[in-house]
Amino acid sequence: MRMKNVLVLALVALLAVFSVSAGGASEEDANVIKIGFIGPLTGDNANYGIRCSNAARLAINEINEAGGINGMQLQLIAEDSQGAVDRAISSYEKLAYTDNVVAIIGPVFTSPALAVAQRCYEDGIVMITPSATHKDVTSVGNWVYRTVPSDSLQSEVAAHYFYEVLGYRSIACLYAMNDYSQGLAEGVEEIFTALGGTITSMQTCMVGDRDFRTQLGEIRSTNPEAIYIPNYTVEDAQILEQASQLGMSIPFLSSDGFSDPEIYNLAGDFTEGVIYVGPAQAEASTLLSDFQEAYSAAYNGDAPDSFATNSYDAMYILRDAVTRVFENGGALSDIDAFRSMVNDEMKATDDFQGANGTINFAANGDMVASQGVYRVENQTPIYLGSFQVVDNHIVQVD
């Protein structure tokens, strides 16, 4: 029965650690406003989560240096979702009940976002996702916002741009089977066909695949004018390189996933000439370049992608909302009322000026914004302007 004693001892030791740290946690500083973050910090797509949390942390550090909100400091509590639903739920439970956060930024991917959105709606906590693009995310209750365009908005602009501005009549799609890529590819397919264009081939792959030569061969045999690849960075880089290895010289089109500067390390010169739809930029403002410089300085020269920029904007939108809550007499002592007031003030967001230009929220929490279009030249994206679709025609905004 020695075994049993050892087990009991181990349990007691664990409980001791547990109670000590519980004691530590209860001595929390009442003068801190806690903001939660949920995203993948480990696993295959961790760089998206890490960049978004870094950007939110950068915003919080800037806010704190400027004196915080109402004399209080902000704190970001980042939890790992590993991109999976059960982990995202456990992270949510920790943030909502153990840490008593006032609002949550994230989750980064659609499926965890849908699961967490449901819980946020039930518990009454504001959730702002910087990157979950699926159309259903904001339809779960009225506590969910996003600082990223929904895939229907982006694919509408993309399809119109490809058809009307670039003049393509036949394109092929190569997309990964995940919510993000599938949403965009199917959106473009629908609108592009409705405009009168032809989709010659819809090829699919799995996230994490590294060999796309079969799909590219199939696409080549249908002879499209261009190929639309709305995927994550690594997949896009592989597709571009392997297309060149197969001797294909068809132009490539992509989505905001391409805005990750990592693509130029991974695919180098193969990115030449790629046109992608990404966030719009405020022309007159230096907010975006300031953010990019500050981010590089803070994180060893790493460059932010568009989702990180969205996350940075989300943090500032939240700061404004929380500031207004304090002005209206909200107090952290009643966390439920405070969370609810944050939601009211989020809805009152009006022409927020962020790194991604002017941001407003529609009634369902979706971002209302125009879309930017970029062309890659010498491994640098050139901004071609921002566009909106008005009366089924694409219009350049600036």
Place this chain on the structure above:
Amino acid sequence: MTTLIQYLQYFLNGITLGAIYALIALGYTMVYGILKFINFAHGDILMVGAYTGLLTYTALLGDSTNGAWMLIAFFLAMLVSMAFCAILGMFIEKVAYKPLRNANRLAPLLSAIGVSFILSNGAAWIFGTQSRRFPYPFDDTPIVIAGLSITPHQILTIVVSIIMMIVLTSFVNKTRMGKAMRATSLDQPTSELMGIDVNHVISMTFAIGSALAAVGGILASFDFRVSASMGTMTGLKAFVAAVIGGIGNIQGAMLGGIILGILESVGAPLLGIPSSLRDAIAFAVLIIILLVKPDGILGKNEREKV
């Protein structure tokens, strides 16, 4: 005609992809053949090998663009990476597997899974989670013959995997150490009684297997990119390749790798289904092969238990 060329190209793509699987499968099969133990951490040693190779290569190269020096630096980096992985492999064996040599067969499997967790997350911690590109140490312009294209790095991968297979086969069959390995694989206690230092033999097995993983890792990183999680799926596929061919059999690993590569490339268009189902096709064929030949294509028929 165009369809024929298209399919020939898929076939060629499949062989080049399969060569990578084969190269990694060789290491898997080597360790399995001697110890009858699935080294789940093999894929992660591969990843460590790729990182070591990449770091050494970039450090050696500096700003140089001299073609000859690039090649020399590449092979030096490969040697350094092989040595490092061999030592790492022996160390892991000593710490995590040796104490479990006489335990039930699942215990070392779990220990290996633990090691795999430590390695892949440790790498993500140290190197970050983004993928990196392994620069080509030579001009990688594709060679096009009769409408079929292949790149120099793919040819290199195929050549290296064939050389490795031949060297490994003759090592196991001809050398003293190889004989000791085969004896250990057949009957550990008896080999010990016959004067074979079983601990040394097993250490060497891990060293060689891990060095092979390093080579596989570096060559795979041209096509798969270097990242902390590169070993998981690649390792799994290579393991599948080893099983298709008959695990423990060196030629089988080669054969299995090529078959798997071709299946992934040709399977989906041949059946007219979406390419995102290619893994499902590969695994389905694996199961069918196992149902027809329960010990793999070239495997020996032996009975075993968990």
Place this chain on the structure above:
Amino acid sequence: MVNFLQLIIIYAGIYALMAIGQNCITGYTGMLSLCHAGFFCIGSYATAILCKDFGFSFWASLPIAAIASGILGFLIGVPTLRLKGDYLCIATLGLGEIIRTVATNLNPVGYQSVPRAMLFGYQFSARNKVQFILLIWAFVLIFYILFQQLAHSRLGRAMAAIREDEVAAQSNGINVTKYKIGAFVLGAAIGGVAGCFMTAYTQTVNPSSFTFMVSVMVLCMVVLGGMGNGKAVILGALIVQFISYFPQLVGLSSVIPAQATQIIYGLCLVVLMIWRPQGLLGRDKYRYGDPRSTKERLVGFFKRNPEKKGGRA
């Protein structure tokens, strides 16, 4: 804090069900299967689709999910007649991956806002964790008792005989085919039930939750606790879940790097295996023809009488 502990207990309960199923396949019958993620997936999807698209109640979907998983277990069980050891392991692993790939291809987003479980008008919501804990652990207890009975029945002894020596079992008139398939069907069905509860709790099903790492985790629970030992695998599930959520429980997760959690988990696995290769509690010693009645054994389990303790390895 308490809330999070409750969450871990709920997750541990769900995984304990899976571990019981895996134990039936691996622990009792000695077949190394890595397919529990697939069974879990089928169960989760069955509940999600039936409740959301066809308006079934959770309770009506539960047996259907179990049967669906059981059928899958049967389909996997048939090939196992020919495969041994590691070949079986890789074939089942392949099947698990096939299920996940097909599920991803059918719908990469999965299902959301699945209706909750109701019982006598009471709704089991994620906010009332205590009720959910009672619900899930009641099922764990039921299946534990059922499988404990099974292990000591003719069926269980036949399975143990197959595990120890298949040829000997066959020559003693045991229908190896029947019992192997039976073990797979039972194990798979419990995996499906676990999937139901996961859906009922998270209300969301997504194919990316069913990677082969889930199967590996479940196998870890069984080996860590002690193969073929009903109590041990439940303990294994508790421990594995506790280790993997410990940093979040005590608030370390936002302080230490995210990878550290996983590294600690890996270290725990290695250390525990080296320390207790046979599992924490080891294998249940077979009491062929236990003289006590079911009632006595139940009483014995709750009173933990010394007679029972003596029987453990």
